[in-house]
Amino acid sequence: MVTPDRKVRKLMEEYERTGNVSKAALRADLDRKTAQKYLRCGKLPSEMPVERRWRTREDPFAEDWEECRLMFEGCPELEAKTVFEWLCRERAGKYQEGQLRTFQRRVREWRALSGPEQEVYFAQEHRPGVRMSTDFTHMDRLGITIAGEPFDHQLCHNVLTYSNWEWASICHSESLVALRTGIQNALTRLGRVPAEHWMDHSSAATHRPAEASGEPRAYNRAYLELMDHFEMVPRLIQVDSPHENGDVESLNGALKRRIEQHLLLRGSRDFASRAAYEQFLHGVLQRVNETRRVRLAEEFKHMRALDVDRLPEYTEYRCVVRSWGTINVKRRIYSVPSRLIGYTVTVHRYAEHIEVFYGGVRQLTAPWLRDEHAHHINYRHVIGSLVRKPGAFRNYRFRADLFPSSAFQWAYETLCAAVNDRTAEREYLQILKHAATTMECEVEAALCGLRDRGEIPRLDVVLSACPRPMPTLSEHAPLPVDLAAYDELLAPEEVCA
Secondary structure (H helix, E strand, C coil): CCCCHHHHHHHHHHHHHHCCHHHHHHHCCCCHHHHHHHHHHCCCHHHCCCCCCCCCCCCCCHHHHHHHHHHHHHCCCCCHHHHHHHHHHHCCCCCCHHHHHHHHHHHHHHHHHHCCCCCCCCCCCCCCCCEEEEEEEECHHHCCEECCEECCCEEEEEEECCCCCEEEEEECCCCHHHHHHHHHHHHHHHCEECCEEEECCCCCCEECCCHHHCCCCEECHHHHHHHHHHCCEEEECCCCCHHHHHHHHHHHHHHHHHHHHHHHHHCCCEECCHHHHHHHHHHHHHHHHHCCHHHHHHHHCCCEECCCCCCCCCEEEEEECCCCCEEECCCCEEECCHHHCCCEEEEEECCCEEEEEECCEEEEEEECCCCCCCEECCHHHHHHHHHHCHHHCCCCCCHHHHCCCHHHHHHHHHHHHHCCHHHHHHHHHHHHHHHHHCCHHHHHHHHHHHHHHCCCCCHHHHHHHCCCCCCCCCCCCCCCCCCHHHHCCCCHHHHHC
16 A cells, blocks of 8 residues: 555654654554654655566466467557457457456557557647648438438538638538538638648549559549639648548547537427528537637638639539430439430539529429439420330339329239239329329329229229319400590591591
8 A cells, every 4th residue: 555645744744843753653644664764765655656567466368478469469450359359269268258458458568568669640730821621521320300301411521720610511422512512611601711721532622543544643623623713722631541631530520529419408300401400500510610719810810801702513514315315414314304305405413403404494403313323204204205105114214213102103003903004004104194284292192092992093083083174264344345446547537538
């Protein structure tokens, strides 16, 4: 047991007062020999520590340690727990689960005294107004829902490394469009432009040259245009070196923890709309940025004002409409009105949707498909041709898209069971055309009613349940005709004649 300093101080006080070792030791609650030792050396226990270099009990791993040491030397990435579990299997019955901590301490001591050298990280001095770092971070683990549906998304996270001012924009992929939107949102919010922009080797900013060239990743032309527009110098960290972008990497975790805490205070992770969630997110960011105003003010002195307009937040593509009535946008298939077959259309690809133009007139708006080789077929674009060629329906590559809801799927399957396939296909396509030319929701409601009553959705039954609205002309009172008004068109002498 280590003697506390307070007892030795009491010992020295009593000894100076009485001059008697025994009395001083008794009043300080110390053994007489211990008291003599401290009085002789004149030091407190904390000033004379003794490092123990002997073991109080035998090393339980002494017999197998040499083999374990060779394993750690040959593969420094091995964890102590992994090797301990291997020992327990190889030396069954010799080691127990409770000895894991002892083995981990043994390995830790060996690594500190004889283990391989570790990588040294060098603290960097950040200068105000110089560096903005950007990174994408996934938010799935927070369990955010929009109107009860899971909302899988990422954040494009921007950080000024001197003041740690941060801003984030919602996105669904690490695309150039998402990067452009995220950077412009941050700069617009800031109202200032830093000198440099740092990123990792994301495909949003870089691409891999031809494999035969052996060259490292290079900047994308569109990313360089973005940097030139805002007059920022693009910088890349080294490959597989996230610590070089450490400020934004560490703030990724801090931001998620902060959002988690605010969600707990809110009492719900569900939001009525994406806009409501975005407002909540920006509120969290505003509150944390309030604490960074002092250093941010210093950064403002070294950053120039934002004096350029925002770039369009879309990527433009030129696509030829194929004979299938579809276009291919970045390996994603979309249907367009069939009148455009053979023409070249312009596609504006935003972060969340696409817009199709021909001759400057918008022809179509559709959601952006996150997965490559996915397809978005609007049955209204193809139903006219399918009604004329119903035999193509059975093996149509995108037939699943021709069932707008489960009620339409039920209608087709019920028709197939009730009549022959050819008749079922013809009648279903006519039902689908009726939905395209009237109101899909009315046809769906009629089908749901037939399903609830157990009736077969034959074409005549569906048409009678939701007939096509006939336009009616409004009735007007007859217009009175005054022939004298025509006399005003004639000269006076003509009227007299």
